[in-house]
Amino acid sequence: MGVQLNIKDEETVRLARELAAEMGESVTQAVRIALQERRARTVQPQRRATAEEILALVRGARAHLKPEFRDQELSLTHGDLLYNEDGSFK
Known part of the structure; x- marks a missing residue:
C-alpha cells in the first residue's frame, strides 16, 4: 500500500x-x-531589497499621499510628517 x-x-x-x-x-x-x-x-528565498527597489516603492506610495505630504523630501522622517515643532500632532 x-x-x-x-x-x-x-x-x-x-x-x-x-x-x-x-x-x-x-x-x-x-x-x-x-x-x-x-x-x-x-515560498521564495529571502533576499534583501535593493535601494532602488525601496525608492521605487516609496515613489509609488507618494502618489497616494495628501498633497501637503506628497511634495516633502524623502529624507523627512515620520515624525516630521506627523508632529509640529512643539510635539503636537499636525
Whole structure:
C-alpha cells in the first residue's frame, strides 16, 4: 500500500476532482501540481531589497499621499510628517 492522504473536507475533495477532470489528470496529479505551483508562488528565498527597489516603492506610495505630504523630501522622517515643532500632532 502506498502513502495516503486522507482529506475529510467534502469541498476540498470536490475541488480536487473537478480540477483533475478539467485538466485530464488524476486527482493525485492535480493536487500535486496545485501544491507545487502554490509553493513556488509563496515560498521564495529571502533576499534583501535593493535601494532602488525601496525608492521605487516609496515613489509609488507618494502618489497616494495628501498633497501637503506628497511634495516633502524623502529624507523627512515620520515624525516630521506627523508632529509640529512643539510635539503636537499636525
